[in-house]
Amino acid sequence: MRWEVLGRRTHDDAWTAVGAVHAPDRDLALLLAKESFFRHGEGVDLAVVLLADIHRFAEPELLEPSTDKSYRLQRGYPLGDKRRRAAERVQAAGATIDRPRPADRRARNTEHRSREAPSS
Amino acid sequence: MTDVQTVAGTSLDQAKLALLLALADDELVIGHRHSHWTGVAPQIEEDLAFSSIAQDEIGHAVVWYTIAADTASGSGRAEGASLDALGLGRPMEGYRNAILVERENRDWAFTIARQYLYDTADDVRLEALAGSSWLAVADATGALRREERYHLLHAHAWVDRLADGPVEARRKLGDGLVAAFGEALGLFEPLPGEEELVAEGILPAPHAELLQRWLDLVAADLSRVGLERVLEEGAVAGEGEMVATSSGEMAPAEVILAGPHVTRRGDQWVPVGEFRGRGGRHGIHSEDFPAVWEEMTGTYRAHPGARW
Numbered sequence: 001m002r003w004e005v006l007g008r009r010t011h012d013d014a015w016t017a018v019g020a021v022h023a024p025d026r027d028l029a030l031l032l033a034k035e036s037f038f039r040h041g042e043g044v045d046l047a048v049v050l051l052a053d054i055h056r057f058a059e060p061e062l063l064e065p066s067t068d069k070s071y072r073l074q075r076g077y078p079l080g081d082k083r084r085r086a087a088e089r090v091q092a093a094g095a096t097i098d099r100p101r102p103a104d105r106r107a108r109n110t111e112h113r114s115r116e117a118p119s120s
Numbered sequence: 121m122t123d124v125q126t127v128a129g130t131s132l133d134q135a136k137l138a139l140l141l142a143l144a145d146d147e148l149v150i151g152h153r154h155s156h157w158t159g160v161a162p163q164i165e166e167d168l169a170f171s172s173i174a175q176d177e178i179g180h181a182v183v184w185y186t187i188a189a190d191t192a193s194g195s196g197r198a199e200g201a202s203l204d205a206l207g208l209g210r211p212m213e214g215y216r217n218a219i220l221v222e223r224e225n226r227d228w229a230f231t232i233a234r235q236y237l238y239d240t241a242d243d244v245r246l247e248a249l250a251g252s253s254w255l256a257v258a259d260a261t262g263a264l265r266r267e268e269r270y271h272l273l274h275a276h277a278w279v280d281r282l283a284d285g286p287v288e289a290r291r292k293l294g295d296g297l298v299a300a301f302g303e304a305l306g307l308f309e310p311l312p313g314e315e316e317l318v319a320e321g322i323l324p325a326p327h328a329e330l331l332q333r334w335l336d337l338v339a340a341d342l343s344r345v346g347l348e349r350v351l352e353e354g355a356v357a358g359e360g361e362m363v364a365t366s367s368g369e370m371a372p373a374e375v376i377l378a379g380p381h382v383t384r385r386g387d388q389w390v391p392v393g394e395f396r397g398r399g400g401r402h403g404i405h406s407e408d409f410p411a412v413w414e415e416m417t418g419t420y421r422a423h424p425g426a427r428w
Contacts, residue, residue, distance in 0.1 A: 021165045028277050034270070035169035
């Protein structure tokens, strides 16, 4: 029997799939999963679920977008030209941009995405 | 090379060292034997689990060797006794592991039978040592028992399932347990200086008492899975051909560890008779030991004192 192994890295994290084990029953699956995926302090929580108990969406082809959805994504809005033109205007005006970029761009982006998530 | 076993010291110092070497050498040698399954265990997941247990046991050996080295050098008699020298630099007769742990793995059933009997015994003695008056030893038991908890879960998972059948699995497990049982009693062979260790509270209970605790646990498990025949057929400790020392001399028959055997008294299985002769706790080993000693210590002996 194949069991999917789930883990949580910290108590604040959601469950994520970390792998799979073959085992004849639940208890052995848990025992084997511990040593297969949690030997080096990988997490604080471990669970297994029988592959047969995972219900797959019946029509995975529907997961592929059938029309252009680029307008829902940041990358759908090319900003390169706009930026270049702005830079040229700044230069033509004899000005400089003296403020450094915000330090933690990644954190800012994540925050931005999560704020937008529900509407997309 | 400093041989911590031969340094002069009070008899209590020697007894304390005998205790640590018994604990450490059991773990080192069974860990080494377990590691022989790496790559060839019955199943990939089990391969990982069993290899991990092997590493755990060797890690436990390091804990005990560290206390031994600290103790020896702290009292100024074994300067520079490094862990490698202590763990890998001794001649065969310097090893104080019980004979059970040096036996070849034979088959998976014997391996599981031995792992079950050994880790049950290890848990009994760690539980006792948690109350030791020697604080370094008592403190070490906590972390070790947490890992041993997994080892016990692993052993019980396999014993329960193999005992459940099919018929061949059940028979092989029973045979493995019978083959290992007699020498498992040897894990409780009294240590040199045991009386002093008990009197000082370093060993909170004599091995005879620990043996009974172990036997109660094992008898309950075997009865639950319907394998009481193991207790009836289990050979007496010390069975098997013995070799004594690295000089190749055979141990005279009268010094080979023998007895006790077990019998049912009312509802309880009890050991009958005393240990006679000497076994692993006195450096007397079986014919299976030279090969594993050779392999285990070969690299160290080829490059003594090397830093890794």
